[in-house]
Amino acid sequence: MNPFGVQNPEHVDAEYIAANFVEVLTDFPRLKEHGNTFVHGARGTGKSMLLRSLEPRVMILQEKAEKLRDLPFVAIHVPLRTADFGAPEFNRYKGYAVNAIGEHLLAMHIMLRIAQLLDSFQDEISAISASEFLNRFETLFMIAGGSIALGAASRSANDTSAFRRVAEVCERNIFEVRQYLVRQPFLHTETDYQGALAGFLDFLVPLAREVRALEGLPNVPLFVMLDDADNLPIPLQRVLNSWVSTRSTGDICLKVTTQLAYATMRTIDNRIIESPHDYAEVNLTAVYTASFDTYSGRVKEIVTKRLRNAGIQTSVEEFFPLDAAQEERLRLIASEITAEHEEKNADPESRVGPARVRDETRRYTVPRFMREIAGSSRSAHTYSYAGFRSLVDLSSGVVRWFLEPASRMYDRVISEGLETSGEVTQIPVSVQDSVIKDWSAEFLELLTRHSIEISDSQTDLTEGIESLHAHGHETVLYEQLRNLIEGLGRLFRGKLLDPKAREQRVFSVVLRDRPGQDLERVLNLGIRLGYLQRSDNAAKEALGGRRPRYILARRLGPHYKLDISGYAAHLSVMSGDLELAMRNPADFVKSRLRQDDSAENQFSLDLDGAKLEHSRI
Known part of the structure; x- marks a missing residue:
């Protein structure tokens, strides 16, 4: 069973x-x-x-x-x-x-x-x-x-x-x-x-x-x-x-x-x-x-209990193994980043502390690896999302999103005769990656399918029903949500591949102004269907209050070839940005990357000016 x-x-x-x-x-x-x-x-x-x-x-x-x-x-x-x-x-x-x-x-x-x-x-x-x-x-x-x-x-x-x-x-x-x-x-x-x-x-x-x-x-x-x-x-x-x-x-x-x-x-x-x-x-x-640790601990207990109930004594980490070759390459890249900082620290003016080195190693190791495999072989899809911790990340806080792909993986092992002595003791990395790739892509396909089904089945029975569900059952909302998700996914991928970007691991946006009615409906639909999660983000301004933060479901990470591991940064956006994404994802991505590139250059100039002023003093 x-x-x-x-x-x-x-x-x-x-x-x-x-x-x-x-x-x-x-x-x-x-x-x-x-x-x-x-x-x-x-x-x-x-x-x-x-x-x-x-x-x-x-x-x-x-x-x-x-x-x-x-x-x-x-x-x-x-x-x-x-x-x-x-x-x-x-x-x-x-x-x-x-x-x-x-x-x-x-x-x-x-x-x-x-x-x-x-x-x-x-x-x-x-x-x-x-x-x-x-x-x-x-x-x-x-x-x-x-x-x-x-x-x-x-x-x-x-x-x-x-x-x-x-x-x-x-x-x-x-x-x-x-x-x-x-x-x-x-x-x-x-x-x-x-x-x-x-x-x-x-x-x-x-x-x-x-x-x-x-x-x-x-x-x-x-x-x-x-x-x-x-x-x-x-x-x-x-x-x-x-x-x-x-x-x-x-x-x-x-x-x-x-x-x-x-x-x-x-x-x-x-x-x-x-x-x-x-x-x-x-x-x-x-x-x-x-609190990711709370959720991760819960999933580990759930999976451990299910394995034991099935008579499987393997630990969850052994049952869902990592890609060993990829892990070794990531360790080498992390060592390279550490060595680069040690070389920079030879200059007293550019010295950074060990905490900063650890932080940058954590933030830039996976993005550098993804750029490496994208640039050399043009096959970034070969990045492996296997491993228990990765599956927990992909589930985006939804227990069922861990169990569903795990169930498919288990069935795949049985159907392909990959078990040992009639017992499944682990899910091979190749099976994990294959199932994850399909499971991630089909989530986005559901939006297109919903739009077609609703358009074909719309009847006068639903007209005038005053409920939140009625707003969600409009073809245009699903199309706009599909565009918004596409725009965000492609934008985050663009940031990941930009070696000059200060924040390369981005998975969310903070909305800095009040959304219009149409945008709010699309965002609420995304939250209800699980494509987005909402939390509050403290504004940096003293009187700024708290701004809504919209987090892309990490289940979509493999489809857009994103780094799903651990904490990721956010981008600040205005309603107009997201409204453009709802209409035309490609224009949104081009506009935002161009805007962010200009801001990065200005930031670099400001830093250079500050260093020059410091040297004069």
Whole structure:
């Protein structure tokens, strides 16, 4: 079995989660606190695994408790699928109707998951308290305008638990509401909605209180984990924010994940929920961007655990070996740079300290090697990105971006019969490089494919939908993002090949002015799709504040033949620069390289003038 196989966290069982989840996130304890929490992160950063690791069955398997009653909290995972809440028929409704029906539908989805969880632990819950919970549910559901005919009819079935009957009522009601929404366009006259309208404070909170009272459960707040909340249309995001604003954390704690596309923090009455009063906030992408060692350590633990589960005792560094010949050449180049500085240090006026020598060796070794192989053989693609550390760099803080290529490499070794004695003990460098090259190139190809598919499938069903997803589903935005990425990649490659450039290892830009609406949409789309990451960069000016820094995903490094190792410098740009890149990447690269070359020459003249003035003194 492939130890790096990537599976949808929603579809795997508790045993899989318990065996493969690694808890190394520094902010993980915050998720366990009794309070509302938003967890932001790009697709693949492990948000769903993070939530599912808090489920009762997983925690018991991890020996954090023996029974349900011993847990510090009871957590219910509720995936928010686009198919459930983003369908076109739901988006036709405006105003109070969409708020009321949408809130009811969301509440019923949550109640369904609660009932299913309790049913799976029915042997640990007393029958009397389960029956009381069922009665309380039916009372509140009828008050909300719902029908419990199904629940009453099934009371005589001895093989149906109280919690299963609650789940049946919820499933049937969700189906009825969806049918009402779907059938409205086919009716000659719009019919009034006659179904239930359950809410947060009058339905979910009282039932969460009943869960706390169940014999066999801990008397603690219920953790409701809402996964991928940016799949909700904006009106339902406002409903969810309204739930957060009630601060009902004594009974329900909301743990909400988003894929960096949550469109609003306003409630249905237009108030803004704020941290830390209403919720805590964790941004996984920012955590991994700011602290590479934290992320690298997490990946190493994840990979080690997967290898051990597969019976492979090799270390991660041995399993993903480096290109030995390339490493030797890099060591020689580093020695050459050190020797050059030792020669310069013979002149007292140009002497630099050992820290400066180490810094320049780190910054210029790989660029010099890349220029060397590009100039001599015209085959810069032969640069090897093999090795565990390189694969961690390429994954850009997205765990799935490590596991996906690793899984392909493992399959390639098996299919080509490269394993030893029937066991894979390492991934050859040639296999690593081949998979990495294809995996990097196809990421950029996805943008072109998205543009074509969207253009061909555009229908009037999506017109007028007021959501962030609607802005992203415009062909022009994908084309502009493709151009922007192309411009940045080619510019960074140009800087890398310029031996006169002060900063040769560049992987990000800092935007020095406020972007226009079109540019901001393209940048946000790039962040949401994982082509860019955003962090804040402190301005050098005393009153400059902080500027947004946009980092190119290192997964694109092999495609543009860039140095992905370690820290890289950034370039300062204006909105006009990036807008030009969106329209014409080639003109952007030419203009910027010419501009930077002029600045480098001016910098050199300034240094020469300073040296001359110094000699006169």
